[in-house]
């Protein structure tokens with residue numbers, strides 16, 4: 001056991017750092033560290049190296065087992081480019097029929113795929129601060145025809161991954177039935193209590209984004225103070241303001257994770273997003289990016305229930321694209337003028353450890369990803 005990373009690593013995801021190995025009397029986490037630092041060698045009869053990959057299983061109609069693979073041990077996976085496809089009436093319609101809208105959207109999808117996008121994030125409902133929310137029926141009528149058309153032309157998740165950007169469980173469910181692969185929920189289940197049941201039922205990857213309040217109140221809910229909870233042992237110490245922000249965001253995400261796992265969602269379905277622009281002010285958005293390594297190491301133990309939650313080796317997504325904090329820093333009031341600012345932010349996100357970036361300008365951001373991967377991960 002002590003010479004096998006494929007035994008120790010999963011154990012360290014479910015056992016707290018305080019857990020002592022019954023025979024060696026050392027923490028199990030220390031045994032993993034010994035393998036990572038080379039103090040102890042892996043068992044050559046069963047493993048050629050300590051390297052492991054994380055597989056996020058996909059639910060595909062084919063019989064084959066499909067998954068998204070992340071080499072989280074060495075940070076050597078190519079960053080995934082998630083391209084935003086807003087199917088809101090003002091994005092594609094020019095006053096014509098819905099068939100024409102789908103036709104126009106398909107051209108854009110073709111172009112995204114030609115330009116090397118990995119995931120297309122389809123959204124029929126804007127979640128930017130204070131935006132108006134359409135009805136569920138309206139949201140469904142916007143996204144379903146596009147998902148169906150995209151899946152008809154690109155049948156396999158190998159061709160393209162499709163995510164549905166929605167906080168509504170019914171939209172998520174219908175989208176999965178229409179062929180979407182991933183659920184991207186800005187509310188991490190807080191806006192719709194049935195969301196976790198859908199995620200459990202279909203077993204899809206589930207992106208959980210941190211926010212507070214709702215679309216109209218979130219911009220004001222930016223006070224992050226250390227909360228007192230005698231039952232909660234947090235292993236990442238918050239000795240400054242940015243670290244405290246990370247810990248509070250993480251704790252709030254863990255509250256959601258705790259609820260969803262109780263409902264049957266599995267750890268390997270989860271992709272984390274600390275939510276740039278969601279209940280964060282300008283400095284907090286910068287802190288989130290800069291302190292991403294802290295978030296990736298977040299660990300907590302509920303001493304009352306024994307529940308241990310760790311963010312280690314969970315894939316991470318950031319969505320900085322064209323957001324207001326970039327506009328404020330670069331002095332660009334118009335969102336489409338923020339491409340260079342976004343490019344710099346995307347590079348930083350990757351440098352600090354984001355596995356997926358959600359962006360609007362896929363051609364430009366493809367280049368940013370290629371450069372950042374070459375510099376930070378040595379991947380070409």
Ligand SMILES: Nc1ncnc2c1ncn2[C@@H]1O[C@H](COP(=O)(O)OP(=O)(O)OP(=O)(O)O)[C@@H](O)[C@H]1O
Nearest residue numbers: 084123125126127128129276277278322323324335
């Ligand atoms: N959470 C946010 N925080 C700050 N600014 C945001 C946020 N979301 C969107 N914006 C701003 O909204 C504009 C882009 O909106 P757009 O709807 O295209 O983005 P999006 O990421 O697709 O959002 P949504 O999916 O909610 O529609 C930009 O002006 C951007 O500055």
Ligand SMILES: Nc1nc2c(c(=O)[nH]1)N=C(CO)CN2
Nearest residue numbers: 127128184207209273276319
């Ligand atoms: N996962 C994720 N989804 C989003 C994000 C984001 O930052 N992350 N930003 C949005 C625009 O506000 C809409 N949807």
